[in-house]
Each structure stands twice: as structure tokens, then as C-alpha cells.
Amino acid sequence: MSFMPGQPVSTVVQRIEIHKLRDGDNLILGFSIGGGIDQDPSQNLFSEDKTDKGIYVTRVSKGGPAEVAGLRMGDRIMQVNGWDMTMVTHDQARKKLTKKNEDVVRLLVTRKTLEDAVRQSMMQH
Amino acid sequence: MDTDSIHSGYSHHSNRSRGSNKQSERSSRDRHKSHSRDSSSRSDKNVTISASSALPQQPDQSSAPTDAQDDNWGETTTAVTGTSDHSLSQEDLAGFGKETEGPVEKLNCVRFLPLALILLLGLLVLITPLSFLVLPQLMWPERLQACGTVCEGLFLSLAFKLLILLLAGWALFVRPARASLPRIAVFRALLGLLTLLLLLSYWLFFGVRILDSQDENYQGIVQFAVSLVDALLFIHYLAVVLLEVRHLQPCFSLCVVRSTDGETHHYNLGQLSIQRAALVILEHYYKDFSVHNPALLTAAKSRAAKHLAGLKVYNVDGAGSDAATAQSRAKIAAAARQRDTSHNELYYEEAEHDRRVRKRRARLVVAVEEAFTHVRRLQEEEKKKPPGDEMDPREAAQAIFPSMARALQKYLRTTRQQHCHSMDSIQAHLAFCITNNMTPKAFLESYLMTGPTLQYTRECWQTRQWTLVCEASVTSPVRHGSEFQLKSSDFSLVVTSKAIPHLKLSEEYVHPKSHKFVLQLQSETSV
Numbered sequence: 001m002s003f004m005p006g007q008p009v010s011t012v013v014q015r016i017e018i019h020k021l022r023d024g025d026n027l028i029l030g031f032s033i034g035g036g037i038d039q040d041p042s043q044n045l046f047s048e049d050k051t052d053k054g055i056y057v058t059r060v061s062k063g064g065p066a067e068v069a070g071l072r073m074g075d076r077i078m079q080v081n082g083w084d085m086t087m088v089t090h091d092q093a094r095k096k097l098t099k100k101n102e103d104v105v106r107l108l109v110t111r112k113t114l115e116d117a118v119r120q121s122m123m124q125h
Numbered sequence: 126m127d128t129d130s131i132h133s134g135y136s137h138h139s140n141r142s143r144g145s146n147k148q149s150e151r152s153s154r155d156r157h158k159s160h161s162r163d164s165s166s167r168s169d170k171n172v173t174i175s176a177s178s179a180l181p182q183q184p185d186q187s188s189a190p191t192d193a194q195d196d197n198w199g200e201t202t203t204a205v206t207g208t209s210d211h212s213l214s215q216e217d218l219a220g221f222g223k224e225t226e227g228p229v230e231k232l233n234c235v236r237f238l239p240l241a242l243i244l245l246l247g248l249l250v251l252i253t254p255l256s257f258l259v260l261p262q263l264m265w266p267e268r269l270q271a272c273g274t275v276c277e278g279l280f281l282s283l284a285f286k287l288l289i290l291l292l293a294g295w296a297l298f299v300r301p302a303r304a305s306l307p308r309i310a311v312f313r314a315l316l317g318l319l320t321l322l323l324l325l326s327y328w329l330f331f332g333v334r335i336l337d338s339q340d341e342n343y344q345g346i347v348q349f350a351v352s353l354v355d356a357l358l359f360i361h362y363l364a365v366v367l368l369e370v371r372h373l374q375p376c377f378s379l380c381v382v383r384s385t386d387g388e389t390h391h392y393n394l395g396q397l398s399i400q401r402a403a404l405v406i407l408e409h410y411y412k413d414f415s416v417h418n419p420a421l422l423t424a425a426k427s428r429a430a431k432h433l434a435g436l437k438v439y440n441v442d443g444a445g446s447d448a449a450t451a452q453s454r455a456k457i458a459a460a461a462r463q464r465d466t467s468h469n470e471l472y473y474e475e476a477e478h479d480r481r482v483r484k485r486r487a488r489l490v491v492a493v494e495e496a497f498t499h500v501r502r503l504q505e506e507e508k509k510k511p512p513g514d515e516m517d518p519r520e521a522a523q524a525i526f527p528s529m530a531r532a533l534q535k536y537l538r539t540t541r542q543q544h545c546h547s548m549d550s551i552q553a554h555l556a557f558c559i560t561n562n563m564t565p566k567a568f569l570e571s572y573l574m575t576g577p578t579l580q581y582t583r584e585c586w587q588t589r590q591w592t593l594v595c596e597a598s599v600t601s602p603v604r605h606g607s608e609f610q611l612k613s614s615d616f617s618l619v620v621t622s623k624a625i626p627h628l629k630l631s632e633e634y635v636h637p638k639s640h641k642f643v644l645q646l647q648s649e650t651s652v
Contacts, residue, residue, distance in 0.1 A: 032651040040645035058649050090648060097652045 009086060012118050013078055013108040018069040020103050029097065029105065030064020031057050031071055036090030046074035048112065054078075055085045055093045057109070071109065079108040236305070239313075243298050246317055250357060251291065253324055254283060257331055257350040265339050272344040279347045286354045293361055297368065304407075306400045307593060308600045312367045320360055327353050372397045377603055377622045381406055385422055385616040388414055393625070400599040403611055406620060407591060415575040417616055420541035431467070478539075485536040490569065492532040496525040497565040522556035537572065545581050546572070590614075 020027040035044055037053045046056045057075045060067050077085045080096045088096070097105060258280075261269060298313070335346060372395035379402065382389045390413050394402055500521050516524065533551065537543040558568040571580065593599055594617075595609035605624035610617050 029652045032649050034649045040647050043647040094650050094652060
């Protein structure tokens, strides 16, 4: 998932649909995010390239809606409901995920194992 | 042999044993050491000396002073004194060697020769311009043209310049020198020659152009004399630069190492001849180097001697050539192979010594602090009341001195400084501290730390005669890598010089508004 600034990024992504859980007045998704263009990328534990300023999933709460939907720790979120997540600040990402009038968020996430799986399946043919 | 006899611990360590005797009986030290350690372990009681613990006591050696591990100097109850009536302290023995030293003083005439030459030159400088002015007036007064105010102005300036020249010349050349150097001072000699040359050439011109032709233009003659004095002032300026200013800018860094204990200091000097550099170093030596204490130096030699003393070489194959070198090589090889524990001994000995010094120091500090609390400065209003026991500082010092004397003496003996401080000097220092309202710590500082040589009284300064040992000529300038030695009677200072490297300083401009900072965070938000 290394990228050159200004160049298009192409990765293999997985579509994940999370239904928000209603907890009183809050809608929770059950995971935590880290990263963003205003953050320090060298402290990101999950990125391969320590200059990667994308949004990463840092924690997934057990049994929550995100885990049920298939989100894993260390995933990088590329899109949320059509909104781009590759060049956003941390706060903008949070806002896109926690819109009060949306019950469902459709994410496009990528991880290293996806690329390997695709390559393996291509080699088998 | 003294079997089962009870002596007090210092029948053999009497009052005379101050410091170690470096010149005699190092082998006896081992024997004395073994039983002196016994005696010091039981501090104040009498000691039983049995023959089995030590080699037989030789009566003529009992008068020799032993090393300073004996603690009980303060209590002197001697049962049996040494058998010899002639006892010498360490200072007397050190003085023996020095009496025969020292070159015979040169005749006083030779010492004053440079001064006489300088005075002669000064006299010449004084009378030359004056004679230039006076001689035409004497020899052809009727033909001289009178000159008015111009000449008077020139006379005035001549007078003042001559006065300044003479004063400045006195200040630079005639004042008594701080030290006597082995060779002539090259620059002074060259300057003297230059002055002489100048005067001779002026006399030559005067004689040929003015006396022979009997010039009538008096103003020209006066200007001639004034130009001579100007030239002399310029030579004096050159002298100031060469003698005083040139060596101020540092060019060389000299490393001075004392040969006995390795104490090292570094000094920066300008361009000087080797003899003048040696002079500067000696002036710094008295101020920077701690005082030379011969009592501290004998331990290493005794250890090495003990090490090799146990080996004897037998020549089995008969007398061969190279006997001496073969023997010494065999000794060294055998000593290296031997499994010795002398390092172990050294370690424990040093640890023990440190512990003992710290214990004594603690007792000393407490004793002095207590003594100082007894003395109080009499306030002004108290003086008007009928006097109780008013004392001046010296008497006050004498009054409180006995309570700390014993602790101080023991401490000085343990650190082997006792020959540097006499009773009088200690009491004088105490009176000085009391007068100036010093704390006990300030009083003790000069005894707890070894200071530079200047701090001690004259007895410790035994040398003012130094010898300069050098391979190059001592009037040659100091260069990078030059080495020389300054020998005194007890030790020598080894000096090496290095040139200070050419420093290149470059500049980087920082705009004051360019200091901007940004925070780097990594926050985690749960959604």
C-alpha cells in the first residue's frame, strides 16, 4: 500500500457494511480509528510504510457491529459511504463515520492479505 | 631478640618518625611494616612484639624512622628509646643532600655586565643629540644663523622626546629582571646593536657633513638632532613590540608533566624562545601545581623492590659472557611467570588507607567545629562593660588550638602532610581565620586539600634553582614538537609543545522569525 503523492492509488479492497447499534442516544460502530493527514504517521503501528497518512482501524471491540461485519484490526479505510478517506484529517474521518442520520455505513477497506489472496488465486489459473 | 617483652607501640616509632626516610633501608620497611600493622590495629594499648612475627630487630635500625602507619603519635609514653643517641628527622636528611649542591656563585662582575652595557648605551643616547646641538655653538658660534621661534619649538619637542625616551628606556630595559636566564636574551642584544649602529651612522653623518664643512644653517642642525631622537623612539617602539607584545598572542600549547607523580597542566603561550618559555612555565608552576610531597612517592618503589627481591639468580653453566643482561632477563621472566598477589595487596591496602583517612577526617571536622563554637567576636557594646577575658586573635587561637591539635596532627600524619605544616603556621592560620570571621570549613580547607606550592611556608619551597635541559639551543624559538626539561633537585618537569591549529570559523545566519514549531500527535478516536 505504498503510494507516491500525486499518483493514483490502486489496491484490492473489500466491501464491508456495518449496521450501527443504537445505544441510548448514540449510534456506535464498535471500532477505533487512527491516522490522518494531520497526524504523525511514524507512530502508526499498522502501516507498512511509515509515511502513510491514511485512516487505519486501531481497535475492534469484541462482538460489536464492526467485528460482526468483518472489519479487522489494521485495516485501512479507503471510502466511507462514497466519501474518500485517503486524504482526510482525523476529525473529518470521524465526522464521516458518525453521521447521526445514517444507520448503515458502507466501507471499502484494504489489507495486505487481500492482495496476497488475489495473487494466489490468479496464480492458480 | 625480644621474646614476650612488652613495649609500648612507639618505642621504635618515636617522635622522630615523621614521614618516610627515602634514602635508607627500604628493605627494613617490609619488616617494620609487618609489625607496625599489628600495632596500629590495636590503637591505644601496649603491644606485645614477639620474635616469631618479625625478623630479628637490628638495634642500629631501630633509630631509623618508619613509615607513617603509626597512629599513636599524640600519646608518647616511651618505655625503651632507640639505642642511638643521634636521631635525624626527615628534613635534616633531606638537607644533607642539598648542602653540597648548587654551582659556585659567579663573580658579581659578570652578573652586572649586561646592566652596565645598557647604562652605557643609555648615556650615549642621551648625550648624542645634545652634543649635536651644542658642538656647533661651541666651534663656530659667530657664523651660525640665528633662528627664531622655529628653533625654539624644535628645542622643546627635542627636550620632551628625550625625556620620554629615557623614561621608556628605563622602564623596558633597566628595571631589575625577575630571573636570570642561562643565555643572553637575543632580542635585547639585537636591539642594542641596532641602536649602536644608528648612533654611529648619525655621528658619521654629523662629522662629515656638518663638522667638516662647518654648516651655518643652525635650524638644519637642530632638525637633524630631532630626527635622530625620532628614529630612536621608533626603535623603542620596535623594542616594545618585540619584547612585550609579540608573545601575547597564543600560538603554542605547552603540556607540562611532573616526573614524580604525573600531575599535568597545559598552558598557552605565544612565540617565545625556549628559555623565556621555561620562565613563564615556572611562574605558573608555583601557582598551579600542588606541592611536591616526597612522602607519597615511596610506596610504588617499595612494592617493585619487594617483588624482585625474592628472586636470586644462580649461574649453573659457569661464567659466561653477557652475565649481567642474562641475569636481569632471567629475573624479569621469572617474575612475570610467578603468580603474585601483589595487586591484591595493593587493593586492600588502598581501601584500608582510604577508610582510615575518612575516619580521621570526620574526627577532625567535628573537633574543629566544636572548637570554633567557643570563640565569639566581642560586640561593640560588650566592650564597654568591665572586661572579662578579652583576647586578641593570636591568644584566642592559642586558647582553642589544644582541643583540635591532636585530631589535626593525626590527620596530617595519615595523609603524610605533617612536614608541610609547622605548629606556628597552624596557629597563625587559625588566628587569621578567627580575625576574618571564617567558618571552620574555611579553616580546614588548606589542610584537607593539597594546595599549590605558594600556599605553604618557605620550608616547603626548597628549590629556587632550576636547570633547563634541552637538545636544541635554548635561545631558539619554541616550535611544534619541541621538548625540554626543567630539573630541580627532587623532580623534573617535562614540557612538550604543540602548535595551536589554524581555526576556521564560518557563519550561519538564523532569521529570528524562523523558529516555528508544529505538534505531532497520534490520536485514536472510537466510533
